[in-house]
Amino acid sequence: PTLRVFPDAGALAHAAADLICAEVRAKPEAVLLVATGNTPMPTYAELARRAAAGEADFGRVTAVQLDEYVGVPEDDPRSLWGWMERAFVRPLGITRTVRLSDPATFDAELRALGGIDLAVLGLGPNGHLGFNEPPSNPGAPTRRVTLTPASLESNRAYWGDLPVPQDALTAGMPVILGARRALLLVSGEHKREILRRTLTEPPTPEVPASFLQRTPLTVLADAAAAP
Numbered sequence: 001p002t003l004r005v006f007p008d009a010g011a012l013a014h015a016a017a018d019l020i021c022a023e024v025r026a027k028p029e030a031v032l033l034v035a036t037g038n039t040p041m042p043t044y045a046e047l048a049r050r051a052a053a054g055e056a057d058f059g060r061v062t063a064v065q066l067d068e069y070v071g072v073p074e075d076d077p078r079s080l081w082g083w084m085e086r087a088f089v090r091p092l093g094i095t096r097t098v099r100l101s102d103p104a105t106f107d108a109e110l111r112a113l114g115g116i117d118l119a120v121l122g123l124g125p126n127g128h129l130g131f132n133e134p135p136s137n138p139g140a141p142t143r144r145v146t147l148t149p150a151s152l153e154s155n156r157a158y159w160g161d162l163p164v165p166q167d168a169l170t171a172g173m174p175v176i177l178g179a180r181r182a183l184l185l186v187s188g189e190h191k192r193e194i195l196r197r198t199l200t201e202p203p204t205p206e207v208p209a210s211f212l213q214r215t216p217l218t219v220l221a222d223a224a225a226a227p
């Protein structure tokens, strides 16, 4: 993997937006797997700015959902699809999407599209990738999972007092690891130790993101998160 370190989250967002735009310029019908969470929000805002300014065109891109809670309607503030629509799909003018609602058909839909060109990922504080919680091996399929206490705790920050749903769907490890290119966005001091383990320990199911070491990965970290 390539590790690039930036002075702050704004510089990181700018560089990530540059890489995503370059991918879409080279392949306008690119299939992008996209995370929600806090880390990529400045990047998505920068992409939205570029789309609004006519500097980038996402009209032929397909945006693929990485994970979702079970039993949360899409107009619930906790719906990750709702979050992805508000932060990514609508502001970028994207019209083609693949939602993760049925693990039984998701992988076949992606295969029919030719697979993932670029995955834009965040790093769980416990090393999770999407909602592939530890332990997850590289073959762990697209499936329903129960979130770990650590993830419930870290996700609580998103919606104030609303409880974090316990059950979720996640794209499987082969979907994520099979992306032709992946960006892992990591910011903040609280991610430094897990990023160090992700990049330097032998790949282990205890840190699912560590399996990205074997893929064409670019890590974009701010100075606070850099190991």
Ligand code: F6R
Binding pocket: 034, 035, 036, 037, 038, 039, 040, 066, 067, 080, 121, 122, 123, 124, 125, 128, 129, 130, 131
């Ligand atoms: C969200 C997702 C999660 C987050 C991870 C980091 O769609 O897939 O794996 O990327 O929990 O979240 P933040 O960026 O909020 O620290």
